């Protein structure tokens with residue numbers, strides 16, 4: 375039988391969720407093919423859920439490591455961005471200094487030429 379939550383029976387019939395009303399399993403939900411019979415699907419809901427979880431958990435772990443990797447990559451990129459920002463600030467200061475210096479030089483040159 376297929377693991378996890380059933381989508382349809384081997385016969386192609388639809389699966390419906392029922393609630394048991396037997397003395398052994400009162401209120402216990404189960405999946406069953408709409409065609410009753412030994413050859414048709416019957417599965418307790420919690421067993422299907424457990425299988426589903428067991429099959430999904432390894433994938434979740436893979437996602438967790440991927441997420442951890444992405445987080446560290448994002449942190450690296452943030453650091454690079456911050457460094458770039460600092461670099462840009464520094465360059466702005468340097469540019470201002472150059473402009474001021476150029477002004478002083480041209481003024482001095484102008485004064486030298488005029489007088």
Ligand SMILES: [Zn+2]
Nearest residue numbers: 383385407414
């Ligand atoms: Zn069936």
